[in-house]
Amino acid sequence: MNEGNLKPGAAGPWNFKVNGKEVTCRADVSLLSFLRDELGITSVKDGCSEGVCGACTVLIDGKKVKSCVMKTSKLEGADILTVEGIAADEMKVYEHCFAEAGAVQCGFCIPGMIISAKCLLDLNLNPTVEDIKQAINGNLCRCTGYKKIEEAILMAADFLREKREIPKDPDSITMDMRAKRIDAAEKVNGTGKYTDDIQLPGMLYGGLVFSKYPRARIDRIDVSKAEAHADCLKVLTKKDVPCNIIGHIKQDWEVMLGEGDITKYVGNVMAMVITDKKEKLDEIRKLVDITYTELEPVTSPFDALKGDAPLIHEDGNVMSRSVLKRGNADQAIKESKYVVTRKYKTSWQEHGFMEPECSVALPEGDGLLIYTGCQSIYDVQRECAKMLALPQEKVHVHAALVGGGFGGKEDMSVQQYAALGAWHMKKPVKVRFTRQESLNHHVKRHPMEMEFTTACDENGHLTAMKGIIIADTGAYASLGGPVLERACTHAAGPYNFKNLDIFGMSVYTNNVVSGAFRGFGVTQSCFAQEMNINLLAEKVGIDPFEMRRINVIKPGDILPNGQKAEPDTNMAACLDLLKDEYYANKYAGIACGFKNSGTGMGKQDIGRVLLSVEKGLIHIRTSAACMGQGIGQMVLTEICHVTGLSPSLFVFEDADTVRTPDAGTSTASRQTVMTGEAARQVGEKLKAALEAHSLDELEGQEFFGEFSAITDPLGAEKENPVSHISYSYGAQLIILDDNGKIKKAKAAFDVGVPVNIQSVEGQIEGGMVMGIGYGVTEKFECVEGYPKSRFGTIGFMRSGNAPELEVVLARPAEEDKLPYSLGAKGCGELCMIPTAPACALAYYKYDGGFRQSLPLENTPYSPAKK
Numbered sequence: 001m002n003e004g005n006l007k008p009g010a011a012g013p014w015n016f017k018v019n020g021k022e023v024t025c026r027a028d029v030s031l032l033s034f035l036r037d038e039l040g041i042t043s044v045k046d047g048c049s050e051g052v053c054g055a056c057t058v059l060i061d062g063k064k065v066k067s068c069v070m071k072t073s074k075l076e077g078a079d080i081l082t083v084e085g086i087a088a089d090e091m092k093v094y095e096h097c098f099a100e101a102g103a104v105q106c107g108f109c110i111p112g113m114i115i116s117a118k119c120l121l122d123l124n125l126n127p128t129v130e131d132i133k134q135a136i137n138g139n140l141c142r143c144t145g146y147k148k149i150e151e152a153i154l155m156a157a158d159f160l161r162e163k164r165e166i167p168k169d170p171d172s173i174t175m176d177m178r179a180k181r182i183d184a185a186e187k188v189n190g191t192g193k194y195t196d197d198i199q200l201p202g203m204l205y206g207g208l209v210f211s212k213y214p215r216a217r218i219d220r221i222d223v224s225k226a227e228a229h230a231d232c233l234k235v236l237t238k239k240d241v242p243c244n245i246i247g248h249i250k251q252d253w254e255v256m257l258g259e260g261d262i263t264k265y266v267g268n269v270m271a272m273v274i275t276d277k278k279e280k281l282d283e284i285r286k287l288v289d290i291t292y293t294e295l296e297p298v299t300s301p302f303d304a305l306k307g308d309a310p311l312i313h314e315d316g317n318v319m320s321r322s323v324l325k326r327g328n329a330d331q332a333i334k335e336s337k338y339v340v341t342r343k344y345k346t347s348w349q350e351h352g353f354m355e356p357e358c359s360v361a362l363p364e365g366d367g368l369l370i371y372t373g374c375q376s377i378y379d380v381q382r383e384c385a386k387m388l389a390l391p392q393e394k395v396h397v398h399a400a401l402v403g404g405g406f407g408g409k410e411d412m413s414v415q416q417y418a419a420l421g422a423w424h425m426k427k428p429v430k431v432r433f434t435r436q437e438s439l440n441h442h443v444k445r446h447p448m449e450m451e452f453t454t455a456c457d458e459n460g461h462l463t464a465m466k467g468i469i470i471a472d473t474g475a476y477a478s479l480g481g482p483v484l485e486r487a488c489t490h491a492a493g494p495y496n497f498k499n500l501d502i503f504g505m506s507v508y509t510n511n512v513v514s515g516a517f518r519g520f521g522v523t524q525s526c527f528a529q530e531m532n533i534n535l536l537a538e539k540v541g542i543d544p545f546e547m548r549r550i551n552v553i554k555p556g557d558i559l560p561n562g563q564k565a566e567p568d569t570n571m572a573a574c575l576d577l578l579k580d581e582y583y584a585n586k587y588a589g590i591a592c593g594f595k596n597s598g599t600g601m602g603k604q605d606i607g608r609v610l611l612s613v614e615k616g617l618i619h620i621r622t623s624a625a626c627m628g629q630g631i632g633q634m635v636l637t638e639i640c641h642v643t644g645l646s647p648s649l650f651v652f653e654d655a656d657t658v659r660t661p662d663a664g665t666s667t668a669s670r671q672t673v674m675t676g677e678a679a680r681q682v683g684e685k686l687k688a689a690l691e692a693h694s695l696d697e698l699e700g701q702e703f704f705g706e707f708s709a710i711t712d713p714l715g716a717e718k719e720n721p722v723s724h725i726s727y728s729y730g731a732q733l734i735i736l737d738d739n740g741k742i743k744k745a746k747a748a749f750d751v752g753v754p755v756n757i758q759s760v761e762g763q764i765e766g767g768m769v770m771g772i773g774y775g776v777t778e779k780f781e782c783v784e785g786y787p788k789s790r791f792g793t794i795g796f797m798r799s800g801n802a803p804e805l806e807v808v809l810a811r812p813a814e815e816d817k818l819p820y821s822l823g824a825k826g827c828g829e830l831c832m833i834p835t836a837p838a839c840a841l842a843y844y845k846y847d848g849g850f851r852q853s854l855p856l857e858n859t860p861y862s863p864a865k866k
Contacts, residue, residue, distance in 0.1 A: 355403020771835025
């Protein structure tokens with residue numbers, strides 16, 4: 001790269017090499033745009049366009065550079081390398097090591113990680129862990145917690161240094177073993193396609209015009225100047241939407257607002273502009289002229305509950321309520337030796353998935369085909385069909401790879417607009433959020449304010465609790481109802497309470513919408529309960545560990561919701577696995593948590609898997625969405641365990657509403673149990689068929705597995721209602737060093753029988769780091785209804801400051817295993833639930849400060865006070 005030969009403002013064209021080939025660039029654009037749009041090199045990902053995430057990292061003359069902030073005018077004579085240009089033998093090493101280590105989850109960050117790893121290993125084949133942490137510190141990952149990526153790079157260094165041969169893949173896989181994920185290679189080498197990687201002939205681009213204010217009356221929308229722009233093909237407004245109200249559960253979310261409407265938050269869409277020149281979108285959008293009468297926003301649930309508050313929705317500002325009562329809490333508290341009452345407050349959290357939302361829609365026959373990265377293709381089909389007033393079968397949805405979700409891709413975001421554009425234009429239309437649009441407009445974790453009273457006897461045995469939970473659901477319902485239910489049903493924690501009185505309310509405001517997020521309300525109520533337990537332990541005069549150990553739920557005990565704990569309940573063993581390290585460290589915090597698997601609560605909850613024998617291979621077909629958690633590997637493992645067949649005989653298909661049966665939304669830690677059991681059942685059917693026929697003789701046949709969980713609704717009049725089909729349990733340890741920095745996080749979890757060890761460990765490691773972010777380092781700011789955060793300022797943890805991570809599993813005895821899914825239970829949400837309160841106890845021990853809000857204040861990670 002000969003920057004010294006280039007004068008500022010010098011005109012192109014510019015000549016340089018990309019992956020060994022001479023190329024010419026005639027426009028001064030970002031290198032990222034040139035690689036993706038002109039050369040079709042899609043391994044370089046646009047995760048932020050701000051030089052923050054590192055997903056677009058390339059090598060320029062052997063040095064790693066974030067291509068989103070590098071202009072092509074700076075590249076005369078440069079030699080650029082992406083993962084597509086790495087030699088085949090070397091790439092095989094990265095494919096093997098990253099898969100073997102379990103370093104690949106959603107995969108969106110991985111090509112950038114490979115480039116940073118190569119930059120290091122080209123110079124140093126004997127790196128230390130610290131060398132690797134420094135090398136990838138510019139690359140964000142929200143899935144893994146970095147540990148397995150670091151292990152993969154160490155392994156790759158060994159393979160390259162010692163010139164080791166890549167071992168052959170095993171002929172069989174079973175539960176509770178290490179195995180390479182079925183989707184790892186394409187995510188490492190960059191051939192896997194995410195939605196934004198899709199390019200179609202004649203593609204048009206849609207851009208959304210958002211509300212200027214969180215609450216305002218729309219007096220006038222003038223699109224004439226935008227329509228007059230030479231590159232504007234169409235401007236769509238509310239009148240162009242056949243059915244303007246959609247929603248994931250509650251139908252309350254307008255596709256667009258029009259003149260006379262009152263905005264509900266800054267994410268409301270006023271208009272959509274369409275062009276065939278992506279670079280002109282912002283220019284055209286700015287020409288849409290909107291006149292408002294600004295109104296005072298309602299930005300607190302308590303203000304929304306005032307008698308003179310304006311109605312945000314016609315049916316009132318209380319979106320949902322939840323009540324859980326057992327026994328007589330008031331009487332038990334009155335008779336208890338020790339009682340603690342405290343108030344707690346938690347704030348928003350940004351999912352930070354690496355792939356911003358994107359959708360592509362195009363005509364298909366007399367309907368539509370929609371490509372999307374989401375948590376349920378059938379949800380997208382249902383909502384887009386409703387919007388367009390079409391039969392659902394006219395909307396065909398196909399899933400691309402999903403670059404992380406964590407709950408944030410359950411709601412529609414851009415899919416409805418791509419569909420609307422394609423329906424009107426009769427051409428392919430792509431709609432994509434920029435990173436800042438994603439931050440400003442997609443859902444967040446619910447802020448909650450809580451008042452908890454917890455009581456115990458003189459020996460520390462918990463007797464009763466009362467709780468009030470007020471959740472800010474923002475402008476729309478999203479998943480606010482079930483999130484509130486989980487916050488309430490899990491509020492007592494994994495403890496043997498007999499008397500409870502919990503009331504919750506989810507309230508509309510003009511803030512950013514709150515929705516599903518890993519932990520699903522339980523992260524918030526767990527924080528409050530665990531903090532109260534710490535205070536009760538002080539009153540009793542026993543250690544916080546011992547306080548928990550004498551109260552945790554055991555098989556046969558009754559859970560807070562009245563459900564009897566099954567034989568697979570292993571909470572006490574989780575605590576015991578952490579005991580020695582807890583007492584060996586001065587500043588160690590501990591906390592417990594539990595989380596349901598499955599939607600439960602009497603609702604329909606079905607997993608489905610279809611196998612079809614095609615050209616000698618067995619196709620696995622299910623709509624269960626993988627956002628990185630490893631659905632394909634989970635289903636493959638269940639089937640291979642039952643049949644004994646080689647994994648090489650299987651093809652895992654993309655989720656598709658034509659090809660794959662509806663397995664429900666990937667939410668509520670449900671897929672491992674629900675679709676896992678369906679996979680086990682269909683595996684048994686295939687095994688039986690193979691006992692009488694060869695695979696060739698089964699050509700063209702299909703085998704179907706379906707599993708439906710039978711549960712009871714909240715408040716069912718039963719002595720021991722079954723709210724959920726299973727629960728996972730766990731405890732976490734946070735250890736501080738003498739400077740107050742987190743030096744280690746350790747988890748001991750009961751997730752039943754692990755399906756794939758790398759996947760289970762990786763989910764938990766990533767969850768712990770995300771939980772540390774929630775508790776200590778991350779802060780999403782929404783001030784008076786206006787989001788104020790940028791991707792680089794939220795405080796996501798990077799490899800350089802991620803602590804040592806350790807995961808231990810409390811496996812069940814053979815006779816105690818869950819009778820479904822070969823004994824496996826969910827772990828994707830549980831893994832971050834106890835983290836924040838464990839951090840809080842560690843800091844309480846460190847400086848004596850009892851903290852009652854998240855993120856924790858006055859830690860070495862806190863921003864300097866102005």
